[in-house]
Amino acid sequence: MSGGPDPLFGLKNNFYLGAYQAAINESNVGGLSEAASVERDCLVYRSYIALGSYQLVIDEISSSAPTALQAVKLLAMYFQGGNNKEKALTSIQEWLADPAIASNPSLILVAGTIYAHERMYNDALKITHVGGTLDLSI
Numbered sequence: 001m002s003g004g005p006d007p008l009f010g011l012k013n014n015f016y017l018g019a020y021q022a023a024i025n026e027s028n029v030g031g032l033s034e035a036a037s038v039e040r041d042c043l044v045y046r047s048y049i050a051l052g053s054y055q056l057v058i059d060e061i062s063s064s065a066p067t068a069l070q071a072v073k074l075l076a077m078y079f080q081g082g083n084n085k086e087k088a089l090t091s092i093q094e095w096l097a098d099p100a101i102a103s104n105p106s107l108i109l110v111a112g113t114i115y116a117h118e119r120m121y122n123d124a125l126k127i128t129h130v131g132g133t134l135d136l137s138i
Contacts, residue, residue, distance in 0.1 A: 007032060011043055020047035038066050042106055045072045054080040068106035071095075075110045078117070088114065096127070103130075 006012070007029050014023035027044045045057045049072070057076035061069050078088035092111045096102050108127055115124035 008036060008040055008043070011040060015043050015047055018050075020050045023047045038068050042068050042072050045069065045076070049076050049079060058084075067095075067101045067104045071104065071107040071110040075113060078114050089118070 010026040011023050011029065014020070014026055024044055024047050027040055029040060032040060045061065048054075048057050054076040058073055058080065061073040061076075063070075065073070074088045074091055077084035092107075092114055095107055096111055101107060108130065112124045112128035115121070115127065
């Protein structure tokens with residue numbers, strides 16, 4: 001990590017405090033690296049999910065988006081319910097079987113969240129035990 005200030009501090013702070021609308025409002029941060037932009041987008045879309053705007057997330061994240069954003073889209077699909085819930089569960093299991101993307105922290109977090117909601121606690125703990133991010137360390 002660089003010694004400078006975190007440009008996403010305000011966004012992260014609001015998100016982790018549960019001030020999701022404030023996090024969305026704080027998301028207009030410029031001059032970010034590609035990795036920081038993906039992290040920002042993940043937090044913003046997770047904020048929309050927390051506010052119940054599942055369809056917005058599903059519509060805005062394209063199939064060509066990075067894996068982290070695709071994982072967030074799966075979370076929105078899961079919470080939307082219906083056939084999307086089953087598609088999300090199947091996709092998570094397929095993605096976790098792919099070693100190329102199975103170590104993505106956003107995918108791990110989404111898989112753990114979905115498994116916990118499915119009351120598959122052992123699977124959720126097995127997946128998220130790696131830590132590495134604040135979300136996975138709590």
